[in-house]
Amino acid sequence: MTDARKVLQALGDATRRDMVERLTDTAMSVSALAAPYDMTLTAVGQHLAILEAAGLVKTEKIGRVRSCSLNSAGLDVLDAWTRALRSTWERRLDALGDVLDEK
Amino acid sequence: MTDARKVLQALGDATRRDMVERLTDTAMSVSALAAPYDMTLTAVGQHLAILEAAGLVKTEKIGRVRSCSLNSAGLDVLDAWTRALRSTWERRLDALGDVLDEK
């Protein structure tokens, strides 16, 4: 569900990156999350939906306020992606080293 | 120079992500890199410049062909970014736990 594609696409935007960073410090409502940005609540809600779909943010609506907090699942997916890249990359470098050793 | 902002913005695009993935398998020329995509060489060159500026790809021009390969510096920056997020996040959860313990 939360693939690397969604996570990286979500974090490609400066506002969403900032939102994630702020949510690591403290959970907050949609309005509080929106406060620092020069954009409408609607726009912030749209960003939030993208972050949630990517598994980077978890939200829970209690009464009329929705509380937003970090979801580490998205970061897990991101780490898995980079680890996979690194392992192919290192395996390749090793193979290259072996070829050079044979000379 | 290679900040997380540039890396995440670079990896936000599907084509660039695919390029990085392909370059972990093998280094190749700009033309070879461009081959699978339904776009001009110019466009691929533009993507390449963004990846290079982000520290995700290294290139070297030998004669008239530019060889492109993965640059792990970009991945290092990405890892550092996620690790920083996780540490603030975990510190926060610990502090929250302490407050609950006091009851």
Add this chain to the structure above:
DNA sequence: TCCATATTCAAGTTTAAACTTCACTATATT
């Protein structure tokens, strides 16, 4: 030398993502 190949540059176009407006629902407060 002549032509093909590999890439790059500057400038314009297109498209998708970000953002807005305005109306609406649901919950809280007086």
Add this chain to the structure above:
DNA sequence: AATATAGTGAAGTTTAAACTTGAATATGGA
């Protein structure tokens, strides 16, 4: 009950990123 608060939905606009065109440059091969 009336009003304010918090957020959501649908539909349109704006803008920045992706992409193209039509050159030019530089290297390699016949």
